[in-house]
Amino acid sequence: MKDSGGRGNSGWKCYEKSMAGCVWKVWTCTVPTASVVKTEKYKGEFPAVDGATRLINFEASQKGSYTSRTNHGKDGKKYSNKFTKYFAGRGGIDSKGQMPNVYGYIPGYCTLFVCYSLEKIGEAAQIPFNVLKNKTNGYWWHAPSLMKYFKSKKMLITSVGKAKKGAIAFKGSKSPTHTCTFVKYEGGYVYTWDGNVSGGVTYNKRKSSSFCGFVNLPLHNYFGKGSEGPDVVKWQKFLNWYNGKQVVAEDGVFGAYTDKYTKAFQKAKGLIADGLVGTGTLAAAKKAER
Structure with missing residues (x-):
């Protein structure tokens, strides 16, 4: 038996001489070709990890949501939208479902929306809840109180040129009448x-x-358990792709399963498995193949 000249798609050709020396048998021995493992990179959209972009992305995802206090009780029920429910949970609505008038002010939903958004992206620590809900110290849920608080902390700036993306912005020529989130100055x-x-x-x-x-808030460049929003959805989509099947719900809520599979991914990539999606985890995700 001898090699006839190499391995091709048909395998090895072999020859055998019969005992009588006059009959030749020729056949092809098929040798399995080594399978080629194809890899692919994620083609979906990756989440933002910096706090300012996550805040703006979250608020943009709420576009059109009805936030006015006049909607309260519109359907005959207390706390008729997610913002009034949130406010109620923060001690902002009385037992009768009314918006109390404190120090001549009715709580402002503009201020509430900023606080709501910060908490939803996991930045609740930036909000002085204990100060804002304390009706006896001269503070309440509205722009003047929030500005007063940050001014007392020496965090307030008046130059628009120094404002950074994601900053709290106070509208008003001399005193604030409205609270919103700064995107850009142009x-x-x-x-x-x-x-x-x-x-x-x-x-x-x-x-x-x-x-x-x-007010330029010291927002974190990561997100994790408890965070919500469109960037969480993007991360959940990546986890499902990476695992080759749906392992987490793509609902925009960073819950127990998203935390579990985030940590598993981090561990597989040699990162600290803390469940926080930051720059290191995002970089590993962008390099990941399956």
């Missing part, structure tokens, strides 16, 4: 996401002269 105009403008969440453009202060 051509003399300030672009913001607002709650309770025309009754809902909207994207707005105003002259910079109509603002009296800004």
Whole structure:
């Protein structure tokens, strides 16, 4: 038996001489070709991990949501939208389902929307809840109180040129009448996401002269368990792709299963398995193949 000249698609050709020396047998011995393992990279959209972008993405996802307090009780029930429910959970609505008037102010849903958004992306620590809900210390859920608090912490700035993406913006020529989220300053105009403008969440453009202060919050460059929003959905889509099947619900809520599979991914990539999606985890995800 001898090699006839190499391995091709048909395998090895072998020859055998009969005992009589006059009959030749020729056949092909099929040798399995080594299978080629195909890999692919994720083609979906990756989440943002920096806090400012996550905040703006979350508020943008709420566009059109009805935030006005006038919707309260509209359907005959207390706390008729998610914002009034949130406010009620923070001690903002009395037992009769009414918006109390404290120090001459009715709580502002613009301020509430900013706080709601920060908490939803996992930045609740940025919000002075204990201060805002304390009716006896001169603070309450509205723009003047929030601005007063940050001014006392020496975090308030008045120059729009120093405001950063994701900052809290206070509208008002001298004193604040409205709270919103700063997106950018361009051509003399300030672009913001607002709650309770025309009754809902909207994207707005105003002259910079109509603002009296800004607060650059120390937002984190990661998100994890408890966070919500469109960037969480993007991460959940990646986890499902990476695992080759749906292992987590793509509902935008970073719950127990998203935490579990995030940690499993981190462990597989040699990262600290803390369940926090930050720059390191995102970089590993962008390099991942399956």
